[in-house]
Structures are given as structure tokens and as C-alpha cells.
Amino acid sequence: MPIILPPITRRKFLRHSIAIGGTSIIAPSQLASTVSEAVHLDQNRVALLSDTHISVDPDSVYPGTKWPGSPVKDSEHEWVNMANCLTQTAKSVIALNPRPANLIINGDCTHSNGKEAECKEFLRLIEPIRAAGITIHVTVGNHDNRKNLWKLLPFLKKEHMGIQAGVIELPRANLVLLDSGRKGVLGNEQLNWLAQQLDERVKKPALIFSHFNPYSNRGVRPINGMSDGASLLKLLAKRKHARAYFYGHTHEWQHDRRDHLHLVNQPAVSYYFGKGHAHGWVDMNLTEMSAYLELNCINPKHKQHGDRRQVFLQNKKK
Numbered sequence: 001m002p003i004i005l006p007p008i009t010r011r012k013f014l015r016h017s018i019a020i021g022g023t024s025i026i027a028p029s030q031l032a033s034t035v036s037e038a039v040h041l042d043q044n045r046v047a048l049l050s051d052t053h054i055s056v057d058p059d060s061v062y063p064g065t066k067w068p069g070s071p072v073k074d075s076e077h078e079w080v081n082m083a084n085c086l087t088q089t090a091k092s093v094i095a096l097n098p099r100p101a102n103l104i105i106n107g108d109c110t111h112s113n114g115k116e117a118e119c120k121e122f123l124r125l126i127e128p129i130r131a132a133g134i135t136i137h138v139t140v141g142n143h144d145n146r147k148n149l150w151k152l153l154p155f156l157k158k159e160h161m162g163i164q165a166g167v168i169e170l171p172r173a174n175l176v177l178l179d180s181g182r183k184g185v186l187g188n189e190q191l192n193w194l195a196q197q198l199d200e201r202v203k204k205p206a207l208i209f210s211h212f213n214p215y216s217n218r219g220v221r222p223i224n225g226m227s228d229g230a231s232l233l234k235l236l237a238k239r240k241h242a243r244a245y246f247y248g249h250t251h252e253w254q255h256d257r258r259d260h261l262h263l264v265n266q267p268a269v270s271y272y273f274g275k276g277h278a279h280g281w282v283d284m285n286l287t288e289m290s291a292y293l294e295l296n297c298i299n300p301k302h303k304q305h306g307d308r309r310q311v312f313l314q315n316k317k318k
Contacts, residue, residue, distance in 0.1 A: 184249075
């Protein structure tokens, strides 16, 4: 099953904040005011994050526009503070009313290779979200180390370790989380598992999540698709109730469609590869007929802030 971080009590959050020297990213007084307002949790609203890339040092910045072959000049690279981006995102999600009952982080939680200290800092930064009553679901990306993350989750049982795949059953859709690992491979066993899960749940639309792009990126930075991406897309194409595949990895906000299947490329919360590109998170609201997606940029003045997309959960009636 995927890594699930259940909500924590406000008391536990405050106690942990004091234990680590009062370095919580959201002031206890601010959290108290939001909790006391008895904000409703909406099972049909899901916050979608990807590529948070948290470093050990909360002051660390990184130039996402600097990569081999980048057209950006050395003097014009744009540096991003990853911890600050996640902090802003947490505040935005907590401020929603109603709040999403669930939040998905679709891989690459950590910046380098998933060092234990990076995992610890990542968990610290998302604690306010859990204290706000929201359940967090985590998929594995190529920068993550699942074993180091497991060490820091004492409530995680041994039978929950291994392939991090599972199904979140919501009132209007089933969300299927896959484990594309560190090399972008699902494998036959997991593909067979996915087919079985979808075939057992044909009466409700399914949205599938995994970190890697299923085909070569058509955005600013050339990035190869996952090795068995074609097999995944073939499997989903055969099942009309599989309505969308959500992925991260390319750090771009993109939307494609193949017949009934929508392909949604989530933007990175952290840095971006193209100069001036959007980064942020997606607010997903589920209705009987559609999943409405709204981009929330870290910079609310960005031209794409508030960009909306629609994923059809049912075939249009003729």
C-alpha cells in the first residue's frame, strides 16, 4: 500500500514543534485559529502536489533552470527555496474551506537521494497539514528512499512496506496510487495488480497516479518516458472507467488526452525547468461528471495562476 500519513492532533503538533526548538512553519496561534473554526473536510476535494524536493537545510535554494542543454544563460538562472514553496503550499491548502480530506504528494519528496535527514525535514514541513485534519498519501519518486522514510514512521507495519501501491476509495471516484520506483518501472506484477483493481471497480471512475511520465516529455526539458509506459497506457485504454493518469517528474503543468483517458502532468511545488514557468499545486474537486482541476501557483501573480482544466469522469450523453 502507499505511504499514508494520517492526521495528527494539534497537541501533538505543538509538542513536536517545541521539541525541535519552535521551528514550526506555521505559528501555533495561526493553526489554533484555523482549527477552532471547525472547517469541514470534503471527501470530494483532493490537494495534488508533486516534486517538493525538500533539502536538509530549509534555507537551501536551487536553480531548476540549470540543466544540461538548458537555453537559459548562466547569469539568468532562477533560484527557488524549496522549503518555502512547501510552506506556502501548506498554508494555502489549510486555508481552504472546505478543506480537502486527502492530499497526494506524487513523488520526489526529497531533493537529493532521500537521505534520512531530508525525509525528516520533509515530514516536519508537512506536519501542519496533518494537524489540520488532512490525510497525506505519498508515492515514491526517483529522488526518494523509501527505507529511510519508513524508519521515521513508527506506526507503519511491516506488511505495509514494499511496493507502495493502493486504492483510495472516494464517494465519486477511486484514486489508484502506483509505485514507479526510482527508475520509472512498474513491472508486470504491479501492472497485473492494477488491472485487477480496476476490473473489480468498474462502477466508479478511476484516476491513476504515479511519479513518472508515461512517454517522452514534450515540454522544455527532454525527459524519457517510463520504460513500461506504453504497457500502462494500453492497459488504461482498454478500461473506459480509467479516466486519467496523473504524473510529476517533468516539473511542468501539461494536459493531454487520448480518447477517454486524460494525461495530467502535475507542476512541481519546488523548482521548475523552464525560465518563468509555473510551479505550485493543483486543487481537484470531484463531481458526478467531472474532476475540476485548478492550478495554484506559488506566485499568485503568475499568468497561469488559476488555470483550470476539466477531466470527464463519465462519457457525455449524446
